[in-house]
Amino acid sequence: MERHAFRAMGTDVELLLDAVPGAESKAALEEAEQELRRLEGLLSRFLPGSELSALNRLGSLEAGDELLTVTRLALEARTRTGGLFDPTVHDALVAAGYDRTFEEVGDGPAGAPRPCGGEVRIEGQRIELERGFRLDLGGIAKGWAVDRAAAVLDAAGPCLVNAGGDLAARGRSWPVGVETTEGQITIALADGAMATSGSDRRRWRRGGQELHHLIDPALGGPADSDYLRVTVVAATAAEAEVRSKAVFLGAPVEEPAVLVTADGRTVLAGGLG
């Protein structure tokens, strides 16, 4: 078993490869890491040189295939979830204080809630944002990058990619720990993905208020959820990201899921119970 850990996309990334250690497996792990870093360089809102930052600055852009694909995925997800998942929460996040990488978020006055649901037009390769709206592809871009890295690694053997809780498993069953209020349970995940969304991490204080990064598009500010943390299983990490956020914000649970409620109970759903 090969294990390769590094830091990217603002989180700890772990690559597991079930292959004989050697030059081939090492090359595959490095290639997967490079793919993650390349996609971060294109899709991060925190990197001024990223393609996403350019789109947010200019309001309109002839986009590359990756930005176009993830933007399309995000817009489809917005439609499917009835607006619970929304890539135009950028300014609401910034107003709440999440205006720089999480490690750099400091104290300051809390901004007023900002409207979400901005229009995003795509014609050919051109993406055009409604005036006053910017995109945050954070979670879905990370999930999509995890799927891409898993596809790279899959060629070298059964593998698992875990980027701070967004994970994709390929080729065999992988035991994955999920934190609950009663301790940790282990879920065997085969050829699928998992993501966790919650308000228990990425919290900060602004103007004396405790805030978190999960924006309710209807409020334009941090969500007030019945859940503390939602872990969802799906076919891809990008989809698991969408679904975990949507369930956190009140969508019905339709898939295997571990739900930790705000009052401290753990509920296993979708055939896990």
Place this chain on the structure above:
Amino acid sequence: MTDHVARLYALAVAILVFLVAWAAVAARPWATSSQATADPRVQALIVKQERVRREALAVRRALANRRAAAPASTAPALAQPSVRIVTLPPLTVTRTS
């Protein structure tokens, strides 16, 4: 043969002829099947039935073609992954991202 017996035979033949005639009239041979199908509502239903049958065949054919043309690799990608709770120690942990 006496007149009495002849009269009985004649009566029996008359009854038989009457019954045969009755049966023939009851069968309404003049009411041909073409009259039934000439009803425009029936005709419309027959046309509709034929159209629905043709459409069903076309849909079945289109689905079969689509299944044959779909790349095999998309099936596992979209399938719901297999998951179960186990007692093994985890190799990694998911947490709030």
